[in-house]
Amino acid sequence: MQDSDLLKKYEPVLRFAKSERFFPMAVEPYLDRCHLLPSGPQGAVEMLLHLHESVRTRIGKLHSGEYYLRFVNDPLIDSDVWVWWGALSVVIAVAGWFVSGWLGVEIAAILSLTAAFVIFMQASPIRLRIIPAAFVTVIFITLEVAPIWFFLTPHPFISVQIEYLVLLPIYLIALFYLFVRTMKFIFDHIIPELPGVVMDMLSQATETVARKSYFQYAEMTEEERQPVYYGRVIHENEWTILQYHFFYAFNDWRLGANGINHHEGDWEMAAVYLKHDEPYAVLLSQHGSGAMELWKDVRRVRDTDGEETTHPLIYAGLGSHANYSKPEVIRVHRLFNEGCLQRFLYWTDGLLRFLFLLFNPSQRARQIALHELATHPATALTEETFASLRDEKDHYLVSLPMEIATGDGFRIGVDGDHKHEEVGKSTSYLKRVMSDREVTHPPSREWRQVLISEETDWVEFKGLWGVKSLLADESGPPGPKWGRPDQFFAVHPRKRWEHPLEWLRELESRR
Structure with a gap:
């Protein structure tokens, strides 16, 4: 059987969550919209040799890993604008000095800071959500503490007894009530956004970039009507390995499911391992690692007669596109080992909310916190506790990142009795604004197969397939x-590409 026929025989069916925005696509339209940028000196020098070639043409001719692609090319949403802001600020300050001396410099500084604030605010919608809320909080706190001056100033028409025995207790009661309401406002409108806004400020793949990426992807689907998988077949002794590589224009996990990251470009893979021409297992990529299912345990598409076919069912995580063998909703602080900053932010969120429970006017809230301290004193303030603890209204204490691979949305692959395929319900875990967000599906639900190998030009690209962030x-x-290139820009082949049997043994050992 030809390689293309083998791939066709076992090609998977991908099921996505309802509000998924990005689907497997062809690489070429993405490359046509990208800018190729160097991230090191060797890359900068090497680019000069192919300066006038298109990204699609030269991407396979570059030998260094000191490159990255940038899909959304808008100078007002990344570091470029701050370079321009700094340069123009210096020019305006110098001009102000020559025109009006120090007064001109001061005016230039005010204009520069105002421009910086506007740039910072418009760079991402999450900042527009959190900054006004923080401003309102400052006003509330100011109003709460402002009456203190009244008690520090003598009043000839009010006796000391009335001031301290009547008015002061009333003020303290009102202050306590307003303080609790203010803290509630902070926990409802500011704390949940803090991890996202911190990541947004450290990332080039901001929420704005995620939205612009979606609009660009939606435009590309008008030309590329079929979803694409890149197939590769490896024959090694008694093994035949069928690899299905999926490329997505963007990973909007943080925006889509309160996940850990955003980034332009996303490569995922599923592989069917045949031993002596019989299916043995399915391996799935998940956040730089993977999972394995023996063929006998794999969920497969059924035909119209209810018989199992050779097409495995795969459930893609909302935004992250990690692959799962069954409908999954994972809510856990350790979705993968990396992301130390993100985990610290979520732990801080949990600590603040736990303290709010402990000092809450609600007796039930205090009882929950005190019970946790009494029964688990050593682990009361750990990530594990915060992940499972619920407040007095039976809501989870913190909003942890979620992996939502429910499969209740768009379906790609061979048709069959898919009405009886197991799915979850993503809307149960998402805010309405997210579960009902605008999406664009490929016009076709059938795969377009493209074979790749070592000779495919863009396969040899050693750089990053999206903008580089801190x-x-x-x-x-x-x-x-x-x-991924290491700190010295040395690049090594992925295990699942170069040594797929080692990857199989590694995942087998984890079972």
Whole structure:
């Protein structure tokens, strides 16, 4: 049987959550919209040799890993604007000095700071949500503490007894009530956004970039009507390995499911392992690692007669596109080992909310916190406790990142008796504004198969397939063959590409 026929025989069916925005697509339209940028000196020098070639043409000719692609090219949403802001601020300050001396410099500084605030605010919608809320909080706190001056100032028409025995207790009661309401406002409108806004400020893949990426992807679906998988077949001794590589224009996990990261570009993979021409297992990529299911345990598509076919069912995580063998909703602080900053932010969120429970006017809230301290004193303030603890209204204490692979949305792959395929309900875990957000599905639900190998030009690209950020988790991913460049820009092949049987043994050992 030809390689293409083998891939067709076992090609998977992908099921997505209802509000998924990005689906497997062809690489070429993405490359046509990208800018290729160097991230190191060797990359800058090497780019000069192919300066006038298109990204699609030159991407396979570059030997260094000192590159990254940038899909959304808007100078008002990334570091470029701050370079321009700094340069123009200096020019305006110098001009102000020559025109009006120090007064001109002061005016230039005010204009520069105002421009910086406007740039910062418009860079991402999450900042527009949290800054006004923080401003309202400051006003509330100011109004709460302002009456203190009244008790520190003598009043000839009010006796000391009335002031301290009547008015002061009334003020303290009102202050306590307003303080609790203010803290509630902070926990409802500010604390939940803090992890996101911190990540947003450290990332080039901001919420605005996520939205713009979606609009660009939606435009591309008008030309590329079919979802694409890149197939590769490896024959090694008694093994035949069928790899299905999926490329997505963007990973909006943080926006879509309160996840850990955002990044431009996303490569995922599923592989069917045949031993002596018989299916043995299905391996699935998940956040740089993977999972394995023996063939006998794999959920498969059924035909119209109810018989199992050779097409495995795969459930893609909302935003993250990690692959799962069954409908999953995972709510846990350790979705993967990386993301230390993100985990610290979620732990801080949990600590603040736990303290609010402990000092809450609600007796039931205090009892929950005190019971946790009494029964588990050593683990009361750990991530594990915060992940499972509920408040007095039986709501989870913190909003942890979730992996939502429910499969209740768009379906790609061979048709069959898919009405009886197991799915979850993503709307049970999402805010209405997110579960009902605008999505664009590919016009076709059938796969377009494209074979790739070592000779495919873009496969040899060793750089990142998305914009580079300060945090590795927020930077674009490496391609299907090469791993992420290390601190010295050395690049090594991925185990699942170069040594797929080692990857199989590694995942088998975890079962």
